[in-house]
Amino acid sequence: MISTGIIVEYNPFHNGHLHHIREARRLTGADCIIAVMSGYFMQRGEPALVSKWARAEMAVLCGADLVVELPYAFAVQQAESFGSGGIAILDALQCRNFCFGSESGDIEKFRRAVSVLLKNESVFNTYVRCGMKNGISYPQALANSLNKLGAGDVLDLSSPNNILGFHYMLAAAKQNTGMEAFTVARKSAQHHDEAFADETIASATAIRKTLMRDNDPASIRTVVPKQSYALLTRCLKETGTFHHWGIYWPFLRYRLISASHEELRNIYEVEEGIEYRLKKAAIAADDFESFMKKVKTKRYTWTRIQRMCTHILTNTTKDEMKRHAAKPEYIRLLAMNEKGRAYLHRIKKNVPVPVVSKFSASLGPLIELDSRAAQIYALPLTKNGRDNLLHREYSRPPLMVGEPLR
Amino acid sequence: MISTGIIVEYNPFHNGHLHHIREARRLTGADCIIAVMSGYFMQRGEPALVSKWARAEMAVLCGADLVVELPYAFAVQQAESFGSGGIAILDALQCRNFCFGSESGDIEKFRRAVSVLLKNESVFNTYVRCGMKNGISYPQALANSLNKLGAGDVLDLSSPNNILGFHYMLAAAKQNTGMEAFTVARKSAQHHDEAFADETIASATAIRKTLMRDNDPASIRTVVPKQSYALLTRCLKETGTFHHWGIYWPFLRYRLISASHEELRNIYEVEEGIEYRLKKAAIAADDFESFMKKVKTKRYTWTRIQRMCTHILTNTTKDEMKRHAAKPEYIRLLAMNEKGRAYLHRIKKNVPVPVVSKFSASLGPLIELDSRAAQIYALPLTKNGRDNLLHREYSRPPLMVGEPLR
Known part of the structure; x- marks a missing residue:
């Protein structure tokens, strides 16, 4: 039985993802x-549009055979940790390829x-560190x-999916996994596009913007598989x-206003005195967008600030992140x-x-983070929505899904 | 010029308060x-029904000549600190009586x-401490x-206003103020009544319950002066x-869910492992009332838990409370x-x-608590309401009020 792993977010699952799964299989x-998939919060520091359960169901309905979770401690991270967590899980699950x-x-x-x-x-690494110290972004x-190593023409590392792919490859090499690597060219739409490029392919970013604007799938x-549409x-x-x-902005603002600078400094990724900037912006801003604009500088990418805010929202401290192992436990x-x-x-044994199969607090400090992420993700929901989500999270086995889309 | 001090909350100002002011004057x-008045959060651990500015205005319109604030660090406290802060301020303001x-x-x-x-x-003090260790409430x-000192028939210290009065008297004696003390018997309604006793006198508790139920003054x-009615x-x-x-429950719940047990233990008044109980109840409860019922035990009065929750909401730590002086600064x-x-x-000099006259951060650590209380009190308001309140709080001089009710 040939198994191939993919590392995904599916926020939400769209036709580009369908192409990727089909090509991976072919x-x-x-x-x-x-598929190893991030949970309630995304790599770029955003809450998932819909719960991880709905996204996992989409994934199986659209061609994946097994979906497992990339824990919060690896998912809400720069490409390097995100990739290394994902690759470690695929390797642990005995994948032949990724x-x-x-x-x-x-x-x-x-x-x-x-x-x-x-x-x-x-x-x-020294080049990267120096570059970032001089205020340029991580991709740059x-x-x-x-470039400085004379290999700038080899691969364009300023494109987001190239960066991720590069880190998957690097992690696989470092972890000595022996999995064979494949890549599929993304179809037409650029990841950062905010308007639909054509009738059937659009980026997840564009799809999210449209969904949030219209609140209507x-x-x-036209740009998502019908299973994805039905689930959304x-x-x-x-x-x-x-x-x-x-919908999380009231909580983030409350936390930024009530926490001391010292408490904010204890949060993972809060560095270099940005806590002063964050607190000031939270007091002055009326919504998340205007808050972000006040915090944003050349030195900090939008993504980096969003990730920081996710850790503040979930109260994820430097100490907690230090405690966990290099690989998912x-x-x-x-x-x-x-x-x-x-x-x-x-392959289980x-x-x-x-x-x-089911949530258990005994799995150690990493699962505590996942659990808190679930609790906080559910906060803005109504009583029913929250009860359903947490029941699903804590008391139910994985979803068994019927016939996939062929 | 004979000056008489009173220590108040006016949440809201009612006919009983009017009687008290008139009698105090007579x-x-x-x-x-x-009047020295608590600010945005009350002695019993509740947010004020309306802002301190509106309540101060009511007070002057109904007979007070000067209203000053009892800082958060003294206001949201057991009777002893509440009284000692209030008396110290009245003494500092050169009152001849209270x-x-x-x-x-x-x-x-x-x-x-x-x-x-x-x-x-x-x-x-040993008797009180032992009693509380054995799980009885502070008033009891x-x-x-x-009683044990053979003076049980002297004064009934199980009534809330007697307790407060007792602590005012004690503070005045200990601070050696030389102010002369007077007391006015409360009119008919018992403080804890939740239904109106007659047509013109009702307790603040009963008035708050009715206002919250009906959301309509x-x-x-019939039970408040017309100025109070107009302001409400x-x-x-x-x-x-x-x-x-x-309206603060979403924030309290978020904080209880996201904070670690250790962080909760750092909060003022969180003692004896109650942080575990608080966190558990926050996850299980759907509103503040059901949360309180889950936390409540014989050992903890409703008021004590509410005060604890106020400190959690405002993130007031043991360290912060330790830092401030015994008297308002x-x-x-x-x-x-x-x-x-x-x-x-x-008397100024x-x-x-x-x-x-105006907010200034340079006044030390105590004003930081007042400022945070204001920020957090304003959180559930709309943009306009919040802007107005914070403008009033940070940028405006005290209210000058015209002719009072005679």
Whole structure:
């Protein structure tokens, strides 16, 4: 049984993702597609549009066979930790291959870039650190560093999916996984586009903007698979709103106003005195957008500030993040179909960490973060919505999903 | 110019308060009535129904000549600190007398009770501490201790206003103020009544319950002065809601869910492992009322838990409370009439602490607490309501109020 892993967010699942899954299956000849997916909060520091359960269900309905969770401590992170957590889980689940979407679409380029880095790792890291100290963004620092090593033409590291892919490849090499790597070129739409590029492909960013503006999945019907559309519609009906920073802003503002500078400094990723800036902006701003604009500087990317805000919202401290291991200490199952279940059954005894069907506090400090993320994600919901979500989170087994889209 | 001080909350100002002010003026022959009033959060751990500015205005319109603020660090406290802060401010403002409402109405009884205590202070305090360790409430422990000293018939220390009065008298004796003490018997309604006793007198508790239930001052028109009625109506029109725990519950719950047990233990008044109980109840409860019922035990009075919750909401730590002096370090003016202004002008140079017309962060750690209380009190308001309140708080001089009710 050939298994291929993918690292995803599906926020929400769209036609580009469908293309990626289909190509991953075709290119690798996979029988089983395993997706490791972030939970309630995203890599770029945003709450997920809909719960991880709905997104996991979308994933299986649209072609994945097994969906597991990337814990909060790896998901809400820069590309390096995000990638290393995802790759470690796919490796633990005995994947033969992994396959990612990229702007480049050429796996050889990634191999060469990683090899250049590995041969000059300390120099490369020094370049990146210096660049960021001088106030340029991480993507730019990364691209510049490769340039300085004379390999700037090898891979464009200023594109977001190339960066992620590069870090998957790097993590796989460092963790010595032996998984074979594949990449699929992203279809047409650029990740950061905010308007639909054509009739069937749009970026997740554009889709989210449209959904939040209209609060109606009808506007994005043409750019997502029908299963995704149906689930988004169901979620909206159940909870009355998509989740976005706007509905968490009152809590973030409250926390920024009530916390001392010292308390804010204890939060993961809050550095260099930005706590003063954050607190000031929270007092002056009336919504999340205007808050972000007040905090934003050349030195801090929008994403970096959002991630910081997510950690403030979830009260994730530097100490907590220090406590956890370099690799995930458990793998939580979210959803699967018959094939995923059979695969899991076959490989289970070889997985080096617990594979978890149901929430258990005994899994250590990492699961405490996931649990808090769930509690806080559920806060803006009505009593019913909240009860349902937390019941799903704490008391129910993974979703078993029927026939996928072919 | 004879000046008489009163210590008040006016949440809201009602006919009983009007009786108290008039009697205080008559009994003491006062030219000038000075009220020291709690700010945005009350002694019993509740947000004020309407802002301190509106309440200060009510006070002057209904007979006070000068209203100053009792800082958060003294206002949201057990009777002992509340009383000692209030008395210190009245003394600093050179009051010749002070006058409080009580169930007893007999100042001699207070004198005797204080004298019994002062002669047996360490024994008395040991009795109180032991009583509370054995799980009885503070009022009961206080009453029992006086009983054990053979003075139980002197003063009933289980009534809330007798307790406060007792602590005012005690503070005045300990601070050696030389102010003469007076007391006025409370009219008919018992403080804890929740239904109106007759047509013109009702307790503040009953009035608050009715206002929150009906969200309409018309229901309480007969039991408050017309100035108070007009101001409550104006406040409701401006902000759309009275302030009560219900509108702060989302923030309290968020904080309880996101904070670690250790962080909660750092909060003032959180003791004896109650942080575990608080956190559990916050996850399970859907509103403030059901939360309180889950936390409540025989050991903890409702008031004590509410006060604890106020400190959690405002993030007031043990460290912060330790830092401040035994007496207020500044006196903030809220409202006055011509007579209050003239009095202030005459005594100003004798006041041992700064008398503050406008907010200034340089006044030290205590004002930081007041400022945070204001910010957090304003959180549930609309943008306009919040802007107005904070503009009033940070940028405006005290209110000058015209002709009072005679």
